[in-house]
Amino acid sequence: MLLIHCPYCDEARAEIEFAYAGEAHIARPPDPAALSDEDWTHYLFIRSNPRGRHHERWRHIHGCGRFFNAVRETVSDKFEVTYKAGEPRR
Amino acid sequence: MSEALARTDPVSGLAFAGQGVTLSLAGPMARFSLRTRQPEALEQLLGIELPRKIGTSHDGAACLGPDEWLLRAPAGTTLAMGTGLPLAITEVSERSVCLIAEGARAAEVLAAGCPLDLDRFAVGRATRTVFETVEIVLLRTGDMRFEVEVWRSFAPWLSMALESAARPLR
Numbered sequence: 001m002l003l004i005h006c007p008y009c010d011e012a013r014a015e016i017e018f019a020y021a022g023e024a025h026i027a028r029p030p031d032p033a034a035l036s037d038e039d040w041t042h043y044l045f046i047r048s049n050p051r052g053r054h055h056e057r058w059r060h061i062h063g064c065g066r067f068f069n070a071v072r073e074t075v076s077d078k079f080e081v082t083y084k085a086g087e088p089r090r
Numbered sequence: 091m092s093e094a095l096a097r098t099d100p101v102s103g104l105a106f107a108g109q110g111v112t113l114s115l116a117g118p119m120a121r122f123s124l125r126t127r128q129p130e131a132l133e134q135l136l137g138i139e140l141p142r143k144i145g146t147s148h149d150g151a152a153c154l155g156p157d158e159w160l161l162r163a164p165a166g167t168t169l170a171m172g173t174g175l176p177l178a179i180t181e182v183s184e185r186s187v188c189l190i191a192e193g194a195r196a197a198e199v200l201a202a203g204c205p206l207d208l209d210r211f212a213v214g215r216a217t218r219t220v221f222e223t224v225e226i227v228l229l230r231t232g233d234m235r236f237e238v239e240v241w242r243s244f245a246p247w248l249s250m251a252l253e254s255a256a257r258p259l260r
Contacts, residue, residue, distance in 0.1 A: 001205065008156055009144045009217070014205030016220055062220045064144050064155035 002077065004058065007084045008066045021057035023047045024069040025089050051075060055089060058082070100187060100245040106252075108259035110195030113252055116188035116237065120167040124151070124159040126177035132159075135172045145217040147229060152216035160216075160227060160239070162188075186227075187245045189238045189252065195259060196236050202255035204228065208236075224248055 002015040029035055029043055048054075054074045059067045071080040071090055081090050099115065106113040126132050129140050140159055141148040152160045161169075169179055191199055197208040203221040206228065216229040224247065227239035240248045 011145065013219075016205055016223075062225050063218050065158065065218075066155060 002079070004070070004079055005082050006060045006063060006066075007068050007082050008064045009060065013060070013063060017060060017062040019059045019061040021059050021067060024055040024057045053080065057085075100242045101189075101249045104189060104249045104253075106256055106260075108193075108195075108256050111191060111193040111199050111256050111259055113199075113249070113256060114190045114192070115249075116190050118165040119183065119188065120163045120165055120181070121183045121186065121239075122161040122163070122169055123180045123182045124161055124177070125157055125180075126175075127157050128176055129159075131175050132172070132177050132179075135170055135175065135177070136161075145215055147214055147216035152227065152229060154216075154218050154227065162239075184242070186239045186241050189240065189245070189249055191236045191238065191252065192232075192234060194234055196234055199252060199256045199259070200228070200236055200238075203251060221248060222251065224251075 003012040004015055004018050005012045026043070029039075032040065035043070051074060054072050056070055056072060057067055058070050059065070067085050068082055069085060069087070070082040072078070073080060083090055101115055104113055104115040124132055124140075129142065133140055138149055138151060140151050141153040144153050144155060146153055150162045152162075154160055165183075171179055200221070201208055204219060204226075206217070206219055211228075211230050213230050213233055216227065218225065218227050220226065221238070221240075224240065224244045226248070229237040229239070231237050238248070238252075
């Protein structure tokens with residue numbers, strides 16, 4: 001079982017309390033109508049899927065309920081850092 | 091409103107007494123979900139002090155998230171609704187029931203399904219968490235007393251699971 005540090009609760013809590021919510025720092029285009037189909041497809045479906053440091057969103061769903069961002073090493077599954085939503089990319 | 095309805099408990103007579111732990115069902119109480127980004131306004135309206143640290147409780151109010159509190163009060167309590175203020179007060183008295191685990195080994199029984207480190211879960215703490223896969227709000231109201239708030243429809247299963255966990259202590 002992984003322990004994940006929730007930046008809102010300021011506590012390491014069991015993975016079972018959390019929900020994964022995809023890659024982080026993907027901003028919705030402000031004017032979708034101005035995008036080409038290719039760009040829109042890219043926004044909707046194409047993710048970086050790196051081998052290594054991955055920025056991702058998690059939600060402490062069975063806790064404080066907040067979304068936050070995390071940097072996880074996808075090879076070792078180790079959480080490097082977690083930080084509140086809205087804070088700059090680490 | 092809820093008093094007018096015929097009241098039925100989802101678990102009738104949870105009463106387990108083992109060595110070092112007793113399980114019981116708490117009586118009816120009033121519960122309110124309080125949401126606001128301006129806790130000062132809420133405090134002024136209700137005349138209570140709200141805990142600001144997530145996972146702690148004070149005077150029956152548990153801080154569950156940065157903008158969310160669960161207030162538990164004696165049955166029949168009513169609150170001002172704060173019309174026009176930037177806050178939401180929702181009565182959720184009948185949403186959940188409260189199971190009580192008491193005794194020197196109560197923490198062990200809860201640890202059967204709760205991933206929290208209960209040794210470090212000090213008196214006065216309160217947090218949303220899980221028991222197995224069922225969402226609960228766990229409150230430590232005394233050195234040897236835990237209260238488990240669970241949504242009604244999960245209560246029969248949870249009380250059975252707690253009894254099973256406590257059975258070796260009979």
